Amino acid sequence: MIKFYLRLLILSCSFSLFAQDYFPSNSGVKSDNNSNYTAFTNATIHVSPSEVIKNGTLLIKDGKVVNVGKSVKIPANTTKVDLSGKSIYPSFIDMYTTFGVKKPERGGNGPRYAASRSGFYWNDHIMPEQDVMASFKYDAKDASELHKLGFGAVTTHMPDGIVRGTGALIALNNDADNALRVVDGEVSQHLSFSKSVRSNQSYPSSIMGSMALLRQMYDDAKWYAAGNINTRDLSLEALNENRNLVQIFEAGSRANVLRADKVGDSHNIQYTIVGGGDEYERLDEIKATNATIILPIDFRMAYDVEDPFLASTLSLSDMRAWSQEPHNPRLLAENSVRFALTTHGLKSKKTFKANLMKAIESGLSKEKALEALTTVPAALLGKSNELGTLKIGAYANFLITSGDIFDKKTKLYENWVQGMQHVISNMNIKDIDGEYTFKLAGQDYDLTISGSTSKPKGKLESDNKSYDTKMNYADDWVNFTFKTADSTKTEYIRVAANVANGNTLSGTAIMPNGSEYSFFANKTSSDSDKKDNKSKEEETDDAFMSPITYPNLAYGFLEKPKSETLLFKNATVWTNEAEGILENTDVLIKNGKIAKIGKDLSDRSAKVIDATGKHITAGIIDEHSHIAAASINEGGHNSSAEVTIEDVIDDEDIDIYRNLAGGVTSIQILHGSANPIGGRSAIIKLKWGEAADDYIYDNSPKFIKFALGENVKQSRANRNERFPQSRMGVEQVFIDYFSRAKAYDEAKKSGKPYRKDTEMEVLVEILNGERFISCHSYVQSEINMLMKVAEQFNFRINTFTHILEGYKVANKMKEHGVGGSTFSDWWAYKYEVNDAIPYNAAIMHNAGVTVAINSDDAEMSRRLNQEAAKSVKYGGVSEEEALKFVTLNPAKLLHLDDRVGSLKVGKDADVVLWSDHPLSIYAKAEKTIIEGKTYFDLEKDKQMRAAIQKEKSDLINRMLKAKNKGLKTQPIKKKEKELLHCHSTQSGI
Known part of the structure; x- marks a missing residue:
């Protein structure tokens, strides 16, 4: 009781105490460099995505894994950590970041046509000689944010230029110096289609210019390597020296993934390509690149579609992307496209875990997710023996969790990097997250607690009203305050409650007038309960995906058109040949060609189209x-x-x-x-x-x-x-x-x-x-x-x-x-x-x-x-x-x-069926056919319009549901399509 009243005394002294962060004691293992052995016992150890050891032991020393297994001999004087009921995973690797690198400042005014440097390549935007370590400064704050997401190592680079120089592999070890943190100072070479902001050299000014420049650069490098240039070129020297490094190309969209691969193919270079999250639109083409994709998971939020006028300006492709993007990792995996996951592209790294869970809810297997965060990036960087697994000899980069790392309820307790401990949440504190109900002074309350093992947050509701709640949790005691329901007064109720077993809170509540009440709150559900109680309809909504069409926007086809045998009967045929205009004439299309032109034609395999009163012309x-x-x-x-x-x-x-x-x-x-x-x-x-x-x-x-x-x-x-x-x-x-x-x-x-x-x-x-x-x-x-x-x-x-x-x-x-x-x-x-x-x-x-x-x-x-x-x-x-x-x-x-332009037997079947005289303002193209495939059909167009309207309505309803469930939405920004002309300067980058 003395302890209880002491706690109440502290509580009454200052409400601000409840807002302070509580830093719990660690597991007993010091975070400084320990040259002795440390053994983590009785854990479920994920040695790799495909190898799991139950009740295993992980033995580490000098920042490396010494042994791992079920029957590991533990040396004398070993520090032991009992992880019963807990799991160990390899720490994650993000191979595309700008960690510790200051964003370059824009330089120069006005266009420049010559290079600003001497002794380097003739184009300022080609900088393979750039070494990221020259500007690198370890950022402990950013590293701590990455620790919370499970990352133990990152590749960083200078994000500037078409060829950006070398990247470095950095261990996120806050307790070491750079000599230890830098796993490899030159692990990758980085490229993009975007120019350097530090140079105002005008060329290139378009994506096709960037592609041409890269091809010419590779030709020049080959010429230079053969000793044919007497003047020294530091850029070409560096380019040739870096050729054996992993070549990481920032594309940013599925279209640019294919363009980057096209450049690489021209010089037998296989890029590892940073995608855009829309690769699902062209899976066959993406797979054919044989590239590994570094995959952002920056899934867009639902749009705020409550305003019907604004909602009408949304394109179907943008609406579809909301439902399709989370399925991109799954679809790549199902199509055997190898990928690594990255935080790149996220406005806030804090959304990474939520987006990863969304991808898993959308069908990405947990094993593939773990591969994409561990073994795949390690292999790409040539570090499979050092990173990505917990095999003997690898760095002691690992995570300690409360369970399956890809379950929402799982807590990440610690992130060890190079054998050094970084505490995320104290694993010796009882987890009290969940929903509780209690009655106080005749009022019913619902209390939701989250983040209890690190920074507890409380949300209190009663009679559909929310109350500000400040919470502190230490030594099995929860303290929190909240305002009274009386809106005319600024008064607080203070609660101090003991955590008995993680399911109940019991203690005392002190009212504004000083009177005391016994306090008892009972847990009604946990995160896992809420997940189990989720309705099938909600689960279906979470996993919903709009159909992919070709192309993946309005008026796209569910299936690409196929060549048909078509027989048009009784048309007016404009041949554009010596025969001139033929009345009441038939046209047979077969195998993508014009097979016959004449009267009374027949073909048993043909689809017959009555063209009476209509006109047929070449396309x-x-x-x-x-x-x-x-x-x-x-x-x-x-x-x-x-x-x-x-x-x-x-x-x-x-x-x-x-x-x-x-x-x-x-x-x-x-x-x-x-x-x-x-x-x-x-x-x-x-x-x-x-x-x-x-x-x-x-x-x-x-x-x-x-x-x-x-x-x-x-x-x-x-x-x-x-x-x-x-x-x-x-x-x-x-x-x-x-x-x-x-x-x-x-x-x-x-x-x-x-x-x-x-x-x-x-x-x-x-x-x-x-x-x-x-x-x-x-x-x-x-x-x-x-x-x-x-x-x-x-x-x-x-x-x-x-x-x-x-x-x-x-x-x-x-x-x-x-x-x-x-x-x-x-x-x-x-x-x-x-x-x-x-x-x-x-x-x-x-x-x-x-x-x-x-x-x-x-x-x-x-x-x-x-x-x-x-x-x-x-x-x-x-x-x-x-x-x-x-x-x-x-x-x-x-x-x-010789192929198109007229209707002649043997030419390509590029033809148009018109409703009227083809030069008339009343004429409509009823069918437009290319090589026997119908790419436009007026009747199908009407059906597609109705289907588009229905699909948009369905997506709007789903977005309204998402908003009503409390999910964040984004405002609609009207887009205007730019019509390009001779003078247009759109870069396409």
């Missing part, structure tokens, strides 16, 4: 488009021939589906017009749902974008430091680069060793007639200029695009052999367009130039049939010829007319 082809790309311009240099749009195809761009709805089947995605010599094109078929690389034409013709005029001379730029800045300068760029390319080709053909230069390789292809130029153009003087430059170097321009003054030079274009791909009636949107006229296409056509109508615009592209029709009005072009402006003629300009 529309857009010669100049910027949809379906993650970035358009690489403007860091005045020539970017080394980059290619094929690297940045965006297979999830909704404009692909919209174009299919407009009858478009093929497009050329052109680089923008930021520089005179732009990047290489991607010529694709709009195979909605396929992976990015599967969009590209087989044996695709080689094209590149050139540009003239205001954009390339930077007429509207804020700064004009880069050459050229005049139309004369633009001409000189072409002459200079082709002169260099000619010299490069001569050196290459000489048989002597030469440094591979991708940019020059591409320009040589132009000189040799192996690559075609599509040139952005407006003014007749520049059009004439470029034809003369081409003739000077003995090649021809393939296509002038835009070409709004083409009518002025149509005869010269015909003589040169260049085609014109133009707008139908755009004019006066900038100064150099003032002389544009809507008769341009007709005049060039009548002069014998191959003419196409292009879009250069995501909205116009799905109405190209109507754009073609304008040439009937302006210039009197026939309807047949006008349709060819968007079908056969662009196919000719793209050197694809």
Whole structure:
């Protein structure tokens, strides 16, 4: 009783005492370096994810595991720790952090085109020589936060640059010096697509530029290693020295995972890739990379969808991601994709455990989870003998827990690193977490206690009201205070209660007036009880996953389209061939090709479609488009021939589906017009749902974008430091680069060793007639200029695009052999367009130039049939010829007319079934077919719209349920899709 009243006296002296942290005594093992043996007995020991010893002993000495097993001989003078009923696990490893590294500060103002360093690589963003240990400073506070999550070792690096230098493996040992903590000072080399913030060197300015730079860097490193460069380059030396380290590439999304792997494959390098958590969208492609993924588990919260207007702005893909992301680890495991887990990407590391539990609730096996945190990262770092397991000889990095580490109820007591103890929770304190009920002065209360073994927190409720509660727990006594229910007074009730057996609290409550009451609280449930009592409906909600479609957004397919045998009957067929327009004619599609065209056709295997009163044409082809790309311009240099749009195809761009709805089947995605010599094109078929690389034409013709005029001379730029800045300068760029390319080709053909230069390789292809130029153009003087430059170097321009003054030079274009791909009636949107006229296409056509109508615009592209029709009005072009402006003629300009552009037996079955005359504003594409696969169907589109609405409603209801259950939600932020054009500077990184 004396002890009891002493405790009450302390309680009455100061309420602030109850807010103080209580640091319990440890297990009796000192945390300083102990050269004697320590034996942990009677524990369930997880030696590795697949090896578990019941009632085992772990013997450690000098920071290493000496022995482990059921019958371990314990030497004399060994410190013994009885862990009956407890478990031991290997400490976790996070192989992608910036632990102990200060975030670099931004440097420089304005664009820079040359490197700022001498003796290093020509690009500032390539820094393989960077050693993270030069800027490393151990952060004990951050380490303690990681201890609580179970981590004992991390790999850290400088998060700056495209090639970021070496990373170090650090043991999170707060009681040692760096000499012991640094397990390996050079364990990894780090890369990304993002530039250094410390340099303002302009190149690269896009993800395709980063990819091209990396490829060129590897070629240069090979050339340097062969002793062909006399000048010392510290960057290339370091790159070659680091080649045998694990190469960790920060991608950040499944699309960039595939892009990073593409770069690695080009030089036989297998990257370990930091993913984005959306790999589940393309599991087959991710698996095919053979890469190990370092996997963030930054699962998004449900959206706050209570406002119907804001909820209507949410995309289906964002809503789906909320339910799908937690299943990503499970799906990777089921598809045999190896991965390690990381805290990278989390706004707060404290959410790591909750997200990990969410992944396990979503089907990730506990064994795979443990592998991803222990043996997988250890193996990747080449440290399997030292980390990741508790085998003999390994570091004594281990966790002591109250039970299964992946159960929510389990307590983490201690995290030992290199044989040194870090106490998280005192394992000798009774665990009193749970829910209690008690009655006091006629009032019923519900008390919830959590964190009792470290920092106890109490939550008190009565009559649906919550009361502020301050709690302290020590020596089997719980002390807490709470405000009275009287809102007009600031008065407190004080409680001191003894913990008898972990299930009851008994003691005394002192009221504000000093009167005392006996206090008794009985535990009604624990965390495990709540888990057991969870309804099946709640469990189903927790494990719910929206279906994955291809692509994984609205209007995606549950199954990718398959090639069919299709027979269209009684259509008006626009052949674009000598046969012209055929009335009441049948078209048979088989094996992805046009098999027959004629009357009264039949095929027993065919799906018959009545096309009476309807029209069939070849699929529309857009010669100049910027949809379906993650970035358009690489403007860091005045020539970017080394980059290619094929690297940045965006297979999830909704404009692909919209174009299919407009009858478009093929497009050329052109680089923008930021520089005179732009990047290489991607010529694709709009195979909605396929992976990015599967969009590209087989044996695709080689094209590149050139540009003239205001954009390339930077007429509207804020700064004009880069050459050229005049139309004369633009001409000189072409002459200079082709002169260099000619010299490069001569050196290459000489048989002597030469440094591979991708940019020059591409320009040589132009000189040799192996690559075609599509040139952005407006003014007749520049059009004439470029034809003369081409003739000077003995090649021809393939296509002038835009070409709004083409009518002025149509005869010269015909003589040169260049085609014109133009707008139908755009004019006066900038100064150099003032002389544009809507008769341009007709005049060039009548002069014998191959003419196409292009879009250069995501909205116009799905109405190209109507754009073609304008040439009937302006210039009197026939309807047949006008349709060819968007079908056969662009196919000719793209050197694809042997495959597409007309309806001819043997050509690809890229066809459109129209509801009306194809040039009519009333015509709708009812079916758009590519190689016999139906990628757009008007009737199915209606069904998909209804299904999308239903799915969104279902997800909204689930999010409302989640909020009502008390889960955190995030506000809705409206997103605007950027439509890319020639001048767009979106990086795509």
